[in-house]
Amino acid sequence: MIDRKLVTIDLDGTTLNNQSKLSTKTKKVIKAASKAGHIVSIVTGRPNRLSTPIYDALELESPMINFNGSLGFNPHQKWSEEYQFTINRDIVLDLLKNYQRFDINLIAAEGKNLFLAQQQQPTELNFFPSVLQANEELNSRSLSQDPTSLTIQASENKLQSLSIYIEEKYGLMVDVNAWGGPHNVIEVGHKGIQKATGVEKIAHYFQIKRQNIIAFGDESNDNAMIDYAGWGVAMNNANSHLKSIANDVTRLDNENDGLADYLSDYLQLDAANF
Template structure:
């Protein structure tokens, strides 16, 4: 297969547990780009949370793509063109933010630059702001400060509580919003049908390539659609069981240069 796009999830995939991108992984992905293969970082993170990896992989030089917010926003790194953006309607966002008060979750929203929360010291808030390179602003009400397009609503929850909450939290909004688990402690709400796969399809349209020409790497449940879409879907060795079951290949873990291992036999051999 003549692969033309490598799509990589960020946390638990491109990043090892430090978290950092290993020199070997950087070298391999730059080598692939020098061969003419595009790279797309595909993550649940807001756009600024992808910039460190973008710069490390030199994506702006090689016309790479950023698929952020679990596919809710797609940007061309070279000309900064927004190829796609899908926001939650304002009235619906307000309704959902009220609804989340019924659950033991910590909602967080962002405008692409600032992360808004009602308690800076709440569970996972400081980590999220740091990981996404955003300023964290504490407000009395998320609803009152919502004067911008909201692409997703992120909620943090203690891992032991997540399974039971995840079973029920999205039921009133089936067919309207998708509630997805992006980590052991995150549940995210996005417009129905939004996924990393839909974001990558926008990339395919822009580049004039077929989904069969994608190699995709992931580790979590929010990577399922992307792995199924790709011509060669790869689950990291540390991936969840659901992803391993549907992947074309299970590679080494994110701490063992799993991306490099696969690219060596798939495109460099």
């Protein structure tokens, strides 16, 4: 009988290459891990609308964690532990009133079954439509529920003051995190919720001990997950802080199947199949 592991995988910069694609090797290794009896779960900052196709391509049946831990569900079947943490819609409405003050280009409010956005001009962020449909426009009338996540793009010289404004006014209710990289983007989520929140729920559901969790990530939103896992692995292309807190670093980066290379060795999968 195998010592069953829970394998939690970030998507962008980790499981996906720089073109946001799955390689053939990555698909084969993850499918082999599942076939061997391990639980593989996607744990991502992405919304479920953008990660379910990847979930399907990997032929997963496990719960999936979205919005950096704020949503946990199974895309195609009922999960008894499904959950969703939200933020007060009044925060969104306040930010809409301060659109010009902070030179905001995009505000997107999302949830499991929610996508609404307001933008000044078409965005280059591939997570969002370049042009919004009428039923996707965010305003006080269309936002009839509390969202799970807010994504905000603003000018570089106003992003810090915007973050400070949100933290000073709503810091007891929400956390504010920067995307990093070339985009002037911040995310707003429920206070104290991180990827580790979802990982813990999945592990408890499958009765997998913490020391049998292996987690892969590359950015600051993976810090808590890497720290929580019994074996946290930073990608070769990860930021320096994540590498410093991880148990190990992959030999290869996300462009060269770093996750698949490491996981096949770690789980002692049959390399001849890859």
